Amino acid sequence: MRSPVTGWLFLAPTITVLAIFGFLPFLYVAFVGFFDWNPFAANPGLVFAGVNNYRRLVFDDLFLRSIGLTLQFTFWVVLSELVIGYLLAQLFMRDFPLKGLFRTIHTLPLLVAPIAVGASWKLLTTPGLGPIPYYLERWFGIDYRMGAFENQAFITTVVMDIWHWTPLVTLTLLAGLSAMPKEPIESAQVDGANRWQIFWHITLPMLKPVLLTTIFIRLMDALRTVDEVWMLTGGGPGTATRYIGLHIWRVVFPQTDYGYGAAMSLLTLYLTIMLCWFLYVALVARKPRGS
Amino acid sequence: MKKKSSLLPLLIWCGMTIITLLPIWWLFVVSMRTRVQLFGRPSMLLNGFYWGNYIEVLENEEFRFYMWNSIIVATSNCLLVTILALLATFALSRYKLAAEDSLFFWLITNRMAPAAVFLLPLFLIYTQWFNLFDTRIGLILLYGVFNLPFAIWLMKGIMDGIPKELDEAAMIDGASTFQVLTKVIIPLAKPGLAVTAILTWMFAWNEYLFAATLTSVEARTITTGLAEFVSVTGTNWGELAALSMLTLAPALVFLGFVQRHIVAGLTFGAVKE
Numbered sequence: 001m002r003s004p005v006t007g008w009l010f011l012a013p014t015i016t017v018l019a020i021f022g023f024l025p026f027l028y029v030a031f032v033g034f035f036d037w038n039p040f041a042a043n044p045g046l047v048f049a050g051v052n053n054y055r056r057l058v059f060d061d062l063f064l065r066s067i068g069l070t071l072q073f074t075f076w077v078v079l080s081e082l083v084i085g086y087l088l089a090q091l092f093m094r095d096f097p098l099k100g101l102f103r104t105i106h107t108l109p110l111l112v113a114p115i116a117v118g119a120s121w122k123l124l125t126t127p128g129l130g131p132i133p134y135y136l137e138r139w140f141g142i143d144y145r146m147g148a149f150e151n152q153a154f155i156t157t158v159v160m161d162i163w164h165w166t167p168l169v170t171l172t173l174l175a176g177l178s179a180m181p182k183e184p185i186e187s188a189q190v191d192g193a194n195r196w197q198i199f200w201h202i203t204l205p206m207l208k209p210v211l212l213t214t215i216f217i218r219l220m221d222a223l224r225t226v227d228e229v230w231m232l233t234g235g236g237p238g239t240a241t242r243y244i245g246l247h248i249w250r251v252v253f254p255q256t257d258y259g260y261g262a263a264m265s266l267l268t269l270y271l272t273i274m275l276c277w278f279l280y281v282a283l284v285a286r287k288p289r290g291s
Numbered sequence: 292m293k294k295k296s297s298l299l300p301l302l303i304w305c306g307m308t309i310i311t312l313l314p315i316w317w318l319f320v321v322s323m324r325t326r327v328q329l330f331g332r333p334s335m336l337l338n339g340f341y342w343g344n345y346i347e348v349l350e351n352e353e354f355r356f357y358m359w360n361s362i363i364v365a366t367s368n369c370l371l372v373t374i375l376a377l378l379a380t381f382a383l384s385r386y387k388l389a390a391e392d393s394l395f396f397w398l399i400t401n402r403m404a405p406a407a408v409f410l411l412p413l414f415l416i417y418t419q420w421f422n423l424f425d426t427r428i429g430l431i432l433l434y435g436v437f438n439l440p441f442a443i444w445l446m447k448g449i450m451d452g453i454p455k456e457l458d459e460a461a462m463i464d465g466a467s468t469f470q471v472l473t474k475v476i477i478p479l480a481k482p483g484l485a486v487t488a489i490l491t492w493m494f495a496w497n498e499y500l501f502a503a504t505l506t507s508v509e510a511r512t513i514t515t516g517l518a519e520f521v522s523v524t525g526t527n528w529g530e531l532a533a534l535s536m537l538t539l540a541p542a543l544v545f546l547g548f549v550q551r552h553i554v555a556g557l558t559f560g561a562v563k564e
Contacts, residue, residue: 007386025412096297111542113497224405245407
């Protein structure tokens with residue numbers, strides 16, 4: 001019988017790294033959030049402030065607007081990626097030449113550094129340089145200037161995220177579809193069910209576990225998007241694309257109001273977890289319909 | 292069930308491939324142009340090979356230093372993470388440990404934390420307690436936070452797939468635990484170790500937010516160099532594109548090796564292919 005002590009010795013370095021660089025900052029941020037602490041203020045030390053920082057947050061318009069923008073962004077990217085990813089996965093279920101090659105190329109965006117994704121989209125969308133503003137103007141007469149129009153900047157970040165992350169959704173849903181038994185769909189077709197009925201009553205319930213995993217992973221990643229958006233828009237114009245990660249990093253962090261920044265960080269983490277929790281309850285805990 | 296034609300998926304996928312490659316192709320086209328060629332109607336075609344932008348970037352000592360930092364940080368982190376994950380999954384897979392499942396769950400949740408939330412405490416800890424601010428070792432250890440959970444997920448499946456009878460047989464033959472690991476486990480886990488190493492290397496290479504916040508001069512990486520490039524030089528698009536191409540070059544190189552595994556990796560093994 002192997003001694004568990006040896007096992008713990010093998011695990012010790014991993015636990016140490018994660019405890020110091022993963023768990024300690026979490027405790028620290030929770031601690032600092034209860035203090036007033038600005039090293040460059042008149043009183044540079046830590047002053048206990050109770051929940052004052054959190055009270056301030058509830059009335060902080062910039063913070064609330066940033067949270068709202070993040071939620072809108074997340075909603076649109078996750079929804080679009082699910083729909084497009086599902087359709088593409090269904091296409092991959094068919095047989096056609098060069099499927100392996102198409103699949104490999106489709107995987108490429110997942111490996112590209114987010115900061116390089118932001119750079120490439122910046123080059124595509126810069127007026128006077130990129131093809132997107134040029135052809136939008138020429139073919140549709142759209143005046144596309146991301147630096148001037150808030151909704152254009154927002155939509156561009158959404159499109160960029162769709163480009164970047166749809167492949168992940170396609171490939172996970174493809175894995176789910178490939179693992180599904182064929183018989184229920186075939187017998188439903190024999191019984192004369194139409195495509196929509198098959199999708200709603202058979203494919204969807206059977207795909208549910210994979211679908212949920214995909215939704216949660218995309219949700220968590222979309223909520224913390226920073227790099228690409230920073231590179232593409234810098235959070236602007238104004239505050240139009242200043243999602244919460246950007247807000248904490250670019251606005252709150254440089255103000256050296258550490259207690260307040262810590263409280264905002266912790267509240268953001270809490271909101272992320274709560275959102276996932278509510279979705280989990282809404283999607284999983286509810287009785288599956290039709291089955 | 293009537294046989295569906297393969298023409299429609301083929302056409303749609305050709306279109307999708309163009310969309311997927313378009314931003315990267317455009318980067319490449321811009322990186323191959325002189326300043327003068329960038330004005331006027333944006334043509335998507337290559338005008339010819341002009342290497343001036345790449346030469347400018349590679350001759351810039353600062354960028355060479357950034358690239359060198361990135362290579363050191365990514366390589367050290369990938370070695371560290373792969374070795375630690377090998378040991379950790381060996382323990383999780385072969386030993387009966389108390390609270391094993393909760394421990395595994397805790398290890399994994401580290402990856403889900405939003406980076407921006409941890410910037411402030413990490414910055415304070417690095418500057419005030421550890422003296423790790425602006426050091427490569429600081430980044431190497433920190434990247435373990437998102438790479439270790441990922442590597443452990445990937446390696447756990449591989450480790451569980453190696454039959455326990457093999458290392459038991461080796462033990463009966465008198466092999467020590469260390470010998471079991473080096474003579475039995477590592478040779479069998481080699482392909483999995485390679486994938487883990489490549490993907491963790493890629494993630495460390497791609498990381499931006501921590502590197503931008505926790506370094507200032509000495510440990511700047513290529514991604515921070517790319518981001519600074521925009522704010523400092525403004526409109527030198529050719530060089531920006533060349534530097535972007537250099538940043539994403541490893542992705543192009545490794546794509547073929549890891550594309551089968553990246554989905555299992557990114558979904559924490561929840562979705563297997």
